[in-house]
Amino acid sequence: MISFAKHYFEGIKGIEIYPIISLLLFFTVFVTMVLIVIKMPKKSIELHSEIPLDSEN
Amino acid sequence: MEKEQFYYDNKIVKLFLYATVLWGVVGMLVGLMVAFLFIFPNYLEGISWLSFGRLRPLHTNAVIFAFVGNGVFLGIYYSMQRLLKARMFSDTLSKIHFWGWQLIIVAAAITLPLGLTSSKEYAELEWPIDIAITLIWVVMGINMIGTILKRRQRHIYVAIWFYIATLVTVAVLHIFNNLEMPVTAFKSYSIYAGVQDAMVQWWYGHNAVAFFLTTPVLGLMYYFVPKVSNRPIYSYRLSIIHFWSLIFIYIWAGPHHLLYTALPEWAQNLGTVFSVMLIFPSWGGMINGLLTLRGAWDKVRENPILKFFVVAITGYGMSTFEGPMLSFKSVNAIAHYTDWIVGHVHIGTLAWNGFMISGMLYWLVQKLWKTELYSKKLANSHFLIATIGILLYAIPLYVAGFTQATMWKEFNPDGTLVYGNFLETVTKIMPMYMMRAAGGTLYLIGFLMLAYNIIKTIKIGQFVGDELAEVAPLTPISSSRLAGEGFHSWLERRTVLFTILATVAILIGGAVEIVPLIVVPSNIPTITSVKPYSPLELEGRDLYIREGCNNCHSQMIRPFRSEVARYGEYSKAGEFVYDHPFLWGSKRTGPDLHREGQKYNDNWHFNHLLDPRSTSPGSIMPSYSWLILNDLDVSSTADKMNAMVKLGVPYTQFEVDKALYLLRNQASEIMVNLNQDPEFKKAYGDSNIQDKEIVALIAYLQRLGTDIKADKTALK
Numbered sequence: 001m002i003s004f005a006k007h008y009f010e011g012i013k014g015i016e017i018y019p020i021i022s023l024l025l026f027f028t029v030f031v032t033m034v035l036i037v038i039k040m041p042k043k044s045i046e047l048h049s050e051i052p053l054d055s056e057n
Numbered sequence: 058m059e060k061e062q063f064y065y066d067n068k069i070v071k072l073f074l075y076a077t078v079l080w081g082v083v084g085m086l087v088g089l090m091v092a093f094l095f096i097f098p099n100y101l102e103g104i105s106w107l108s109f110g111r112l113r114p115l116h117t118n119a120v121i122f123a124f125v126g127n128g129v130f131l132g133i134y135y136s137m138q139r140l141l142k143a144r145m146f147s148d149t150l151s152k153i154h155f156w157g158w159q160l161i162i163v164a165a166a167i168t169l170p171l172g173l174t175s176s177k178e179y180a181e182l183e184w185p186i187d188i189a190i191t192l193i194w195v196v197m198g199i200n201m202i203g204t205i206l207k208r209r210q211r212h213i214y215v216a217i218w219f220y221i222a223t224l225v226t227v228a229v230l231h232i233f234n235n236l237e238m239p240v241t242a243f244k245s246y247s248i249y250a251g252v253q254d255a256m257v258q259w260w261y262g263h264n265a266v267a268f269f270l271t272t273p274v275l276g277l278m279y280y281f282v283p284k285v286s287n288r289p290i291y292s293y294r295l296s297i298i299h300f301w302s303l304i305f306i307y308i309w310a311g312p313h314h315l316l317y318t319a320l321p322e323w324a325q326n327l328g329t330v331f332s333v334m335l336i337f338p339s340w341g342g343m344i345n346g347l348l349t350l351r352g353a354w355d356k357v358r359e360n361p362i363l364k365f366f367v368v369a370i371t372g373y374g375m376s377t378f379e380g381p382m383l384s385f386k387s388v389n390a391i392a393h394y395t396d397w398i399v400g401h402v403h404i405g406t407l408a409w410n411g412f413m414i415s416g417m418l419y420w421l422v423q424k425l426w427k428t429e430l431y432s433k434k435l436a437n438s439h440f441l442i443a444t445i446g447i448l449l450y451a452i453p454l455y456v457a458g459f460t461q462a463t464m465w466k467e468f469n470p471d472g473t474l475v476y477g478n479f480l481e482t483v484t485k486i487m488p489m490y491m492m493r494a495a496g497g498t499l500y501l502i503g504f505l506m507l508a509y510n511i512i513k514t515i516k517i518g519q520f521v522g523d524e525l526a527e528v529a530p531l532t533p534i535s536s537s538r539l540a541g542e543g544f545h546s547w548l549e550r551r552t553v554l555f556t557i558l559a560t561v562a563i564l565i566g567g568a569v570e571i572v573p574l575i576v577v578p579s580n581i582p583t584i585t586s587v588k589p590y591s592p593l594e595l596e597g598r599d600l601y602i603r604e605g606c607n608n609c610h611s612q613m614i615r616p617f618r619s620e621v622a623r624y625g626e627y628s629k630a631g632e633f634v635y636d637h638p639f640l641w642g643s644k645r646t647g648p649d650l651h652r653e654g655q656k657y658n659d660n661w662h663f664n665h666l667l668d669p670r671s672t673s674p675g676s677i678m679p680s681y682s683w684l685i686l687n688d689l690d691v692s693s694t695a696d697k698m699n700a701m702v703k704l705g706v707p708y709t710q711f712e713v714d715k716a717l718y719l720l721r722n723q724a725s726e727i728m729v730n731l732n733q734d735p736e737f738k739k740a741y742g743d744s745n746i747q748d749k750e751i752v753a754l755i756a757y758l759q760r761l762g763t764d765i766k767a768d769k770t771a772l773k
Contacts, residue, residue, distance in 0.1 A: 021569075022327065022569055026305065029305060029562075030302060033298060033301050036545055037294045037297050037298055037545065039544075040294060040543040040544075040546065048546070048549070049283075049290050052214060052280050052283050052289075053283060053288075055142075
């Protein structure tokens with residue numbers, strides 16, 4: 001659409017792959033993270049979330 | 058195991074508390090002065106250092122870096138010691154951080170009103186102050202990392218993750234956006250030009266919101282909401298997802314500030330997609346904060362601090378819903394450049410930042426001075442009055458935004474604009490500006506009540522500078538994962554690795570978006586008729602920057618029928634290749650100026666700058682009377698051109714050598730033009746107006762956007 005700006009990118013070979021790489025990257029990171037979180041032992045979750053509350057001051 | 062005794066450093070927390078309250082009052086007061094300039098454009102007339110273009114950056118810098126900055130450091134220094142069970146790494150570094158930061162604020166408060174600015178929003182400070190910020194940030198970083206390393210708590214809690222992300226990302230953003238070529242002690246040019254400069258600036262600008270106003274405050278939320286309500290965070294699992302996806306996605310979203318501009322469409326689309334995705338982690342965080350209070354709403358009714366937190370988190374939810382919506386190109390086409398955006402950011406700052414910090418201040422003053430709050434009733438009144446203030450501030454601006462957008466875009470059946478005169482769209486929304494100022498006044502009154510309450514509480518309390526604590530030291534365990542230890546639990550005790558991973562997460566987005574823009578050769582003009590500014594125009598451009606004209610005038614015509622009809626041909630990327638820095642602006646309180654050149658004669662500009670209402674009845678622009686009093690400073694014109702040459706602007710050696718000659722010639726030509734008006738001749742004919750600043754500014758304004766017109770003439 002904004003054709004005058006296209007030449008900025010025409011010089012870069014395979015520029016089309018950029019957004020695809022970005023999406024895949026995000027997808028992989030996100031799915032891995034969800035898996036890690038699901039597999040997290042319940043005991044350590046309780047322990048960690050109590051950290052701010054375990055002292056009076 | 059035997060417990061170790063040590064002391065928490067409350068003295069540094071106290072200093073940051075004082076600074077937060079003080080700068081909060083100052084920053085909001087300047088905001089109010091700015092708000093009143095919309096209604097009474099004359100009330101500070103003739104005082105150059107209190108004109109709108111200089112006060113507005115002072116307001117934004119004061120509330121962001123002085124008020125929220127000190128508030129965030131206050132919360133970090135308090136919570137970090139407790140979460141890590143350790144005194145800060147070094148008292149000296151703490152003090153250097155505190156006093157260094159205050160000195161930077163004072164330097165900003167002096168230089169910005171003097172017009173010493175780089176013009177880039179929220180990064181206006183000139184290069185010596187930029188270096189000072191970097192040094193102080195490093196001092197803070199060493200202090201924080203040092204404390205993390207000597208901790209007595211094996212796992213770092215989620216609040217600390219957000220502090221780490223803030224530390225790393227702000228450093229990266231600050232350095233890359235402020236790469237500039239110094240010309241004099243307080244003047245520099247951005248090393249990037251035009252499109253690239255815009256891209257880097259809004260990568261910074263958006264993420265200054267993300268990593269200075271959001272992530273550290275989320276850290277505070279994760280500590281203070283559980284602490285005040287005495288309940289653990291709703292979901293620790295959710296906080297892990299919240300943290301990693303938020304920092305990873307946020308950094309990509311910058312280009313949504315540049316939709317429909319001359320930025321490559323590919324980058325615009327990427328910005329939109331990630332901005333829309335951002336709603337998920339943001340709302341994850343909001344839900345996590347609010348649901349921490351599940352089953353404890355009775356406490357919220359009684360405790361003003363929790364009330365502040367609830368409205369703060371709700372405000373966070375509102376503005377992070379609005380943000381992604383505004384990133385849709387169709388919505389952005391309406392909202393961009395209007396007062397809607399000002400309303401949007403103030404929901405974030407007044408509710409989310411202001412209320413989180415207010416709640417925290419009320420809580421900390423009791424903890425540090427070991428006493429009850431002087432008046433709970435007063436705190437409740439503050440809450441009520443400030444909440445009404447926020448609504449009265451934001452809602453009129455939403456209405457104003459829609460009014461502006463619809464009026465700007467409305468056509469007659471014959472194809473002409475219904476409101477061809479921009480001023481009709483300004484005078485129409487004056488009632489909204491009045492309500493906004495009333496809302497801001499209420500908010501400030503509320504904050505003054507807080508200041509009074511805090512002072513009174515301090516007077517009745519007993520301050521404890523070094524607070525005794527007893528904790529068992531950590532026993533060494535294997536650095537590899539233990540049996541049954543989850544991956545993230547392991548990561549939470551491997552703090553260096555954690556920091557590296559967080560850094561990688563924030564670098565990816567910036568790198569993918571910005572590197573392609575930088576590596577492409579930019580010094581080749583893409584439009585052959587686009588030429589560098591003449592010496593006089595260059596000086597005029599620096600005056601435009603000094604006076605902060607870009608705070609109210611954009612220089613970026615979007616490719617819409619309504620904008621082309623109003624302003625002229627839409628802006629092309631190739632027109633900005635010599636613009637160090639870019640001056641596209643982000644708000645149209647006044648009209649766009651990109652095609653201003655040759656639209657009116659020199660006399661019109663002369664009269665308009667001296668008394669805007671003489672040429673444009675109803676205008677709310679300040680008058681710039683000092684521009685005809687001050688001689689144009691040409692002592693560094695050649696140095697400025699040389700700096701531009703180093704940045705790739707093709708001035709010839711002849712042009713640099715003859716800079717002053719060329720400058721005087723062009724000024725004389727303008728003087729001849731001005732003298733054609735008998736009234737001007739009568740009043741100023743015998744004076745040396747050609748030596749004054751106003752002539753340079755006129756030269757620059759008359760040049761704006763004219764280069765491609767020359768191209769068209771050549772084609773004919």
